[in-house]
Amino acid sequence: xxxxxxxxxxxxxxxxxxxxxxxxxxxxxxxxxxxxxxxxxxxxxxxxxxxxxxxxxxxxxxxxxxxxxxxxxxxxxxxxxxxxxxxxxxxxxxxxxxxxxxxxxxxxxxxxxxxxxxxxxxxxxxxxxxxxxxxxxxxxxxxxxxxxxxxxxxxxxxxxxxxxxxxxxxxxxxxxxxxxxxxxxxxxxxxxxxxxxxxxxxxxxxxxxxxxxxxxxxxxxxxxxxxxxxxxxxxxxxxxxxxxxxxxxxxxxxxxxxxxxxxxxxxxxxxxxxxxxxxxxxxxxxxxxxxxxxxxxxxxxxxxxxxxxxxxxxxxxxxxxxxxxxxxxxxxxxxxxxxxxxxxxxxxxxxxxxxxxxxxxxxxx
Amino acid sequence: xxxxxxxxxxxxxxxxxxxxxxxxxxxxxxxxxxxxxxxxxxxxxxxxxxxxxxxxxxxxxxxxxxxxxxxxxxxxxxxxxxxxxxxxxxxxxxxxxxxxxxxxxxxxxxxxxxxxxxxxxxxxxxxxxxxxxxxxxxxxxxxxxxxxxxxxxxxxxxxxxxxxxxxxxxxxxxxxxxxxxxxxxxxxxxxxxxxxxxxxxxxxxxxxxxxxxxxxxxxxxxxxxxxxxxxxxxxxxxxxxxxxxxxxxxxxxxxxxxxxxxxxxxxxxxxxxxxxxxxxxxxxxxxxxxxxxxxxxxxxxxxxxxxxxxxxxxxxxxxxxxxxxxxxxxxxxxxxxxxxxxxxxxxxxxxxxxxxxxxxxxxxxxxxxxxxxxxxxxxxxxxxxxxxxxxxxxxxxxxx
Numbered sequence: 001x002x003x004x005x006x007x008x009x010x011x012x013x014x015x016x017x018x019x020x021x022x023x024x025x026x027x028x029x030x031x032x033x034x035x036x037x038x039x040x041x042x043x044x045x046x047x048x049x050x051x052x053x054x055x056x057x058x059x060x061x062x063x064x065x066x067x068x069x070x071x072x073x074x075x076x077x078x079x080x081x082x083x084x085x086x087x088x089x090x091x092x093x094x095x096x097x098x099x100x101x102x103x104x105x106x107x108x109x110x111x112x113x114x115x116x117x118x119x120x121x122x123x124x125x126x127x128x129x130x131x132x133x134x135x136x137x138x139x140x141x142x143x144x145x146x147x148x149x150x151x152x153x154x155x156x157x158x159x160x161x162x163x164x165x166x167x168x169x170x171x172x173x174x175x176x177x178x179x180x181x182x183x184x185x186x187x188x189x190x191x192x193x194x195x196x197x198x199x200x201x202x203x204x205x206x207x208x209x210x211x212x213x214x215x216x217x218x219x220x221x222x223x224x225x226x227x228x229x230x231x232x233x234x235x236x237x238x239x240x241x242x243x244x245x246x247x248x249x250x251x252x253x254x255x256x257x258x259x260x261x262x263x264x265x266x267x268x269x270x271x272x273x274x275x276x277x278x279x280x281x282x283x284x285x286x287x288x289x290x291x292x293x294x295x296x297x298x299x300x301x302x303x304x305x306x307x308x309x310x311x312x313x314x315x316x317x318x319x320x321x322x323x324x325x326x327x328x329x330x331x332x333x334x335x336x337x338x339x340x341x342x343x344x345x346x347x348x349x350x351x352x353x354x355x356x357x358x359x360x361x362x363x364x365x
Numbered sequence: 366x367x368x369x370x371x372x373x374x375x376x377x378x379x380x381x382x383x384x385x386x387x388x389x390x391x392x393x394x395x396x397x398x399x400x401x402x403x404x405x406x407x408x409x410x411x412x413x414x415x416x417x418x419x420x421x422x423x424x425x426x427x428x429x430x431x432x433x434x435x436x437x438x439x440x441x442x443x444x445x446x447x448x449x450x451x452x453x454x455x456x457x458x459x460x461x462x463x464x465x466x467x468x469x470x471x472x473x474x475x476x477x478x479x480x481x482x483x484x485x486x487x488x489x490x491x492x493x494x495x496x497x498x499x500x501x502x503x504x505x506x507x508x509x510x511x512x513x514x515x516x517x518x519x520x521x522x523x524x525x526x527x528x529x530x531x532x533x534x535x536x537x538x539x540x541x542x543x544x545x546x547x548x549x550x551x552x553x554x555x556x557x558x559x560x561x562x563x564x565x566x567x568x569x570x571x572x573x574x575x576x577x578x579x580x581x582x583x584x585x586x587x588x589x590x591x592x593x594x595x596x597x598x599x600x601x602x603x604x605x606x607x608x609x610x611x612x613x614x615x616x617x618x619x620x621x622x623x624x625x626x627x628x629x630x631x632x633x634x635x636x637x638x639x640x641x642x643x644x645x646x647x648x649x650x651x652x653x654x655x656x657x658x659x660x661x662x663x664x665x666x667x668x669x670x671x672x673x674x675x676x677x678x679x680x681x682x683x684x685x686x687x688x689x690x691x692x693x694x695x696x697x698x699x700x701x702x703x704x705x706x707x708x709x710x711x712x713x714x715x716x717x718x719x720x721x722x723x724x725x726x727x728x729x730x731x732x733x734x735x736x737x738x739x740x741x742x743x744x745x746x747x748x749x750x751x752x753x754x755x756x757x758x759x760x761x762x763x764x765x
Binding site: 086087090093111112113114115117118141142144145180181182183184185186301305306307332333334335336337338339341342343344347348350354358 | 576
């Protein structure tokens with residue numbers, strides 16, 4: 001059927017997301033010293049996707065503008081859609097809702113108090129009536145007070161009511177991932193916590209919500225269709241075809257592995273297939289497995305700690321599906337099993353050198 | 366003897382109904398100028414704003430005695446915090462301090478007034494706007510600035526940063542809004558259990574006052590009569606949202622419902638001190654928790670990424686600065702009541718600036734913590750183990 005506005009809003013998030021601190025608000029501070037400049041160098045090089053042709057004319061936007069655009073579409077199409085969260089009426093701390101209150105009114109775009117559990121629970125209530133609820137949690141790191149509402153209330157509503165109710169029209173947006181200086185409470189990647197939400201059937205209605213929890217970090221320009229558009233969930237995108245190694249990532253890490261693929265081609269003559277997984281749950285096993293059958297090698301990279309990270313799930317599934325095709329053990333290049341560190345971030349993150357090293361070992365296995 | 370006479374004189378000069386700013390006759394100021402050091406009054410009494418009360422028959426006194434020594438100490442402490450925050454602002458803009466940084470300037474009367482009314486053995490826990498409390502709980506400026514710059518000599522070994530600072534009987538420095546409040550009740554339970562006549566001061570902001578766990582904690586604390594002072598530092602804005610937009614009732618001192626409460630002028634150190642003494646006495650006498658709302662104001666934005674003027678006007682900030690600045694208030698009181706001279710306070714300012722400069726020098730030259738610290742302090746009482754990670758050639762061993 002036609003996409004619902006809520007899923008379109010989700011789509012905007014899938015493509016893109018929240019502006020970076022670097023590029024956004026913090027960008028206003030004066031030029032750094034030479035030492036500081038070194039410390040501030042991003043750990044990856046952004047490479048824009050080619051402009052999509054499937055959705056007509058496109059316009060250059062940065063990630064947070066593309067979210068605003070998706071939210072704008074959702075509000076325009078769906079009179080029941082409302083956006084709420086901490087400071088969203090002013091545009092939000094990541095500027096993703098700029099102008100929406102003025103355009104759609106303060107009864108549709110409004111601030112909430114600082115109460116994450118309340119925000120999500122409230123959102124479930126709005127959604128369960130059939131309206132479209134778009135909640136913002138300011139940082140993914142702040143989502144944990146709402147963990148119960150998400151995994152116990154939202155996720156099970158449809159299942160436990162025998163389909164009398166559901167809150168599938170609830171979208172929760174939250175920016176995640178490292179930004180260079182976020183330290184312990186503004187850097188985490190909580191996707192695996194939500195991917196483990198019990199009850200697979202339940203998670204089907206939970207899908208929109210989960211898809212949105214995986215948002216972006218830094219602020220870069222992409223071509224975004226001018227007209228409202230829809231991108232299906234649970235469909236990974238093969239960004240570059242290759243024959244020797246499959247590399248899977250999501251979020252900022254996609255740009256890291258893109259660079260690794262270039263390095264591998266130049267230095268080792270190795271051809272990499274790059275997959276942006278996009279949706280964590282339910283994830284696109286088919287695209288990934290198909291690729292591994294072809295290449296025989298799989299490297300998965302995410303910023304969250306190694307143990308119990310979503311790479312473990314992918315790895316386990318792929319070894320079941322592609323055991324006889326594998327030429328080397330599946331490699332996971334992730335964060336260390338430590339809290340997200342403050343000044344040690346460059347040592348913690350799975351940067352291109354760590355990925356490159358793991359890739360080389362797979363080739364030499 | 367002479368001092369006592371002067372003190373008496375001072376009180377006379379002050380008159381019975383001196384305003385908050387210590388409106389003393391101009392005569393006194395003229396007299397002060399010609400005096401030498403030893404001629405200062407040893408103390409003066411000030412009228413302070415009456416607290417609003419909730420479920421209390423009587424409140425804190427409406428006068429407060431300030432001795433010269435106390436005054437000088439408070440002045441220096443507040444001025445140090447102010448200068449420290451301004452230095453942090455500067456270092457942040459130079460990108461030497463990174464990440465999230467929440468400054469306390471404007472709110473100095475709260476932490477200094479509180480500390481003046483509790484014992485060093487009492488306990489204190491707050492949220493992420495923690496620099497002031499870290500200082501009043503005994504951490505030197507250099508360790509605070511070095512924590513901000515992420516250096517080895519920082520008070521959390523460079524591992525915490527702005528939001529995570531700790532000291533003896535000071536439990537931080539907590540990042541998630543409202544999450545420290547239940548911890549405070551737990552600390553208060555320990556105080557009661559060990560029977561040491563200690564209390565816990567549990568702070569949170571007006572934004573956090575809307576978090577559910579705050580209300581869960583009120584209930585536990587009242588149920589078990591825990592010696593806990595809940596303090597809502599109401600600086601009028603939870604990030605960019607003014608209190609009126611976020612709270613159905615902005616009477617934060619009443620929001621404990623069954624817990625007695627006080628609304629206190631948080632820009633007046635003496636008011637904070639007297640109210641806290643009253644609240645501490647309430648807790649120590651076994652009556653259970655009490656709630657205080659300190660009405661205060663932050664001059665900076667919520668954090669360094671917030672210029673602080675998109676949701677409030679420059680005029681509003683300017684008005685608070687010119688009419689209710691806590692340092693100016695104390696300074697005027699002291700000078701107008703012959704507790705100190707302008708010159709003397711200026712000398713303190715110079716001394717403070719020097720200390721801050723030296724601390725900043727330390728904070729920018731002290732080495733960063735060694736890389737092993739990345740994996741230390743994950744578990745306690747465990748033998749060292751290898752932290753799992755992605756790489757063959759960078760391995761980290763955990764330490765206790």
